Amino acid sequence: MIDASNDLYIRLVLLLSLAGVVATPWLVVRGVVLLLRTGNRRTTHTVVKGAVALTWACAIGMYTWGVLHLVLLDESNQARACEEALGPERAELVEGYEYQFMPLRFKCRVTGGQTFQAVVPGYVNPATGIFGVSAAALMLANTARSERKP
Numbered sequence: 001m002i003d004a005s006n007d008l009y010i011r012l013v014l015l016l017s018l019a020g021v022v023a024t025p026w027l028v029v030r031g032v033v034l035l036l037r038t039g040n041r042r043t044t045h046t047v048v049k050g051a052v053a054l055t056w057a058c059a060i061g062m063y064t065w066g067v068l069h070l071v072l073l074d075e076s077n078q079a080r081a082c083e084e085a086l087g088p089e090r091a092e093l094v095e096g097y098e099y100q101f102m103p104l105r106f107k108c109r110v111t112g113g114q115t116f117q118a119v120v121p122g123y124v125n126p127a128t129g130i131f132g133v134s135a136a137a138l139m140l141a142n143t144a145r146s147e148r149k150p
Contacts, residue, residue, distance in 0.1 A: 009099045013070045016101070020064025027057035048142040052135055059131035066104040066124035073106065073119065082108035085118035104128070 034050030073081065083091035085108060093110040100107065103125040107115040 012101065013067060013099075016067045017064060017071050020060050020067060024057050024061040024064060027053045027060065031057060045142060045145070048138060048145075052138045052142060055131055055135035055138060059128050059135055062124055062128045062131060063104060066120045066128070069119050069121070070099065070104075070106060078106075078108075081106065081118040082116070085116050086110070 031050045031053030034046050034053060037046055037050075078097050079091070079094070082094045082097070086094070090110065093112075094108050095111055096109045098107040098109055098115060099105070104120050105117055105125075106119040108118055109115050
């Protein structure tokens with residue numbers, strides 16, 4: 001976990017968001033091009049490669065969506081996010097903030113050491129995980145299938 005007072009988290013959030021914003025559309029285009037191939041160039045291997053690219057695009061895009069929520073956080077937005085997550089009466093107990101990038105989280109740390117999640121939508125990590133595992137499984141299956149063929 002990275003404490004929010006550190007400048008490293010700013011650089012990491014910006015790098016992750018930039019990488020995701022570039023990689024997601026590239027993978028979408030690559031996947032669509034592979035799926036739309038016709039004639040002799042269209043094989044089962046090519047179609048599965050297209051599906052793999054689109055599935056990776058979904059995983060990376062979903063993770064990037066969560067990271068973009070962190071990009072918008074400055075000092076006042078962090079306090080506001082914790083107030084929304086904890087309620088106004090408990091928001092006064094916030095001592096600090098923590099970021100976690102695997103799984104993606106923003107936590108409000110209160111007196112006593114407890115942490116509460118805020119900002120990153122709850123569906124981001126499960127969806128990223130499902131898409132990532134699906135893409136990896138498709139990729140491994142396609143690689144194993146292509147290695148078996150003469």
